[in-house]
Amino acid sequence: MGQLLCYTCVEQSDVALLETCGKYVGTAGPGCHCILPWTSKAGTLSMRLYEHNIHIRSKTKDNVFVNIRLTVHVQVIPGRENSAFYSVEAPLKVIQSYVENCVETKIPLYNLDALFIERGTISQQLKSETDAVIEGYGWDIVSALITEIDPGAAMTEAINSIQKNQRLRVAVVDEAETKKMRRIRAAEAACESRRLAGRGLAEQRKAIVAGLRKSVTEMRQDVPGLSNEEVLNLLMINQYYDTMKNVTENSSGSLLFMEGATGLQSYSRDLRNGVAQVMR
Incomplete structure (x- = not known):
């Protein structure tokens, strides 16, 4: 030049x-x-775009001091070069003063958590409120971005600790609910199993009774003149041999022998009475 x-x-x-x-x-x-x-x-x-970084320290609504970093992009308004050149000696310093004043009035309105969420809203408000003043000097704020919010190492550690404890609390509750649901499902499954087992046992008993009735009927037809007692004795002996066979087939099975003839007679009498009641 x-x-x-x-x-x-x-x-x-x-x-x-x-x-x-x-x-x-x-x-x-x-x-x-x-x-x-x-x-x-x-x-x-x-006429190029200027980038200016601004650092501000302010206090939030919940009394936490934070360091705010803003990146402001400014540019001379075409056709307003004379105002931009003659109005202010150090335009970037003037712009920084207005931006700092605007931000320092916005930060105390928000809690720390809300500040992170509303940073975009604050940036829009910052641009709209300072543009009206800065345009009078021939400059235009193209954008004002809050690029960093730093509450300090100690506060960051405290926030992380709080978040960690909250997540652990939620995890404990979820684990307890999971165990509860497992116990409920296990109880429901056990109840259903017992219900089905009872139904199966009832069907089994019905089949046994039907088989006994059929055996007695066929035996009377094949051997006329047999009394009920004789038929039941034959059935009991048949069941006895079947039981002995099943016991011998299972190596881990055990067999209980009744004491003396009296005990066996009592057992036989009870069995005949029970079968007779079933047959009725």
């Missing part, structure tokens, strides 16, 4: 501000320009 006699050159994305006898008369865009000898270049402005 340079100036020689009545020529001036302006770099790309820059705008030169021209003065005649100290008075602003216009701007010159990128390129080489021929100007009058009494016209001078007062300075240049970049």
